[in-house]
Amino acid sequence: MEKIEVIKSKFLMNMFDQNTYVVSNKKEAIIVDAGAELEDVLKVTENKKVLAVLMTHLHFDHIWNLDKYLEQFSCPVYIVSGHEKKFENGELNCSNIVRINLTKNIKKEQIKYYENHLKIGSFNIDVFFTPGHSADSVCLLIGDTLFSGDTVFADGIGRTDLYDSSNNQMADSLEKIKAINYKNLCSGHYENSTKEKIDKLINYYL
Secondary structure (H helix, E strand, O other): OOEEEEEEOOHHHHOOOEEEEEEEEOOEEEEEOOOOOHHHHHHHHOOOEEEEEEOOOOOHHHHOOHHHHHHHHOOOEEEOOOOHHHHOOOOOOOHHHHOOOOOOOOOHHHEEEOOOEEEEOOEEEEEEEOOOOOOOOEEEEEOOEEEEEOOEEOOEEOOOOOOOOOHHHHHHHHHHHHOOOOOEEEEOEOOOEEHHHHHHHHHHHO
């Protein structure tokens, strides 16, 4: 059974409270999102082989330390195809909102693209494409836990007033999340939740 550990980001005086997750299974690990400091991630991944970094989307607070992870672990990063320019453009990754033109030099050979299902080492991952907060948003089902990124949180849903956001797509994605069979929800910010609570929350927004 997978073990999940959350690491809170520390950049910009912790104002974004971004969650980075390390999912481990014996001696293997995968990382979901990349906001946390590398030194904190290393403490959790000690004696484990990191197989991949999985991005829920490419907003700046989620890619903040991605280049450091990839250099340290020499592993691939999974993203939605067609959104690579967000690594290089502060408007596209929304870092211009905080007056930072964040860019990341990610090697092409380290980029892999999501399919509906991934098998990475001992991990089986179901991928659900959930645009709305951003066009490249995904939710990742690993075991009975759904990693929702910024699509839905314990007490709300992601913003839809950003570059390539969409209210209509968000509504469709919330309906899709309701149909997913999971037990626990780990979101991109704040606290975790359960399917029962998230279904009630989604009904409120729909």
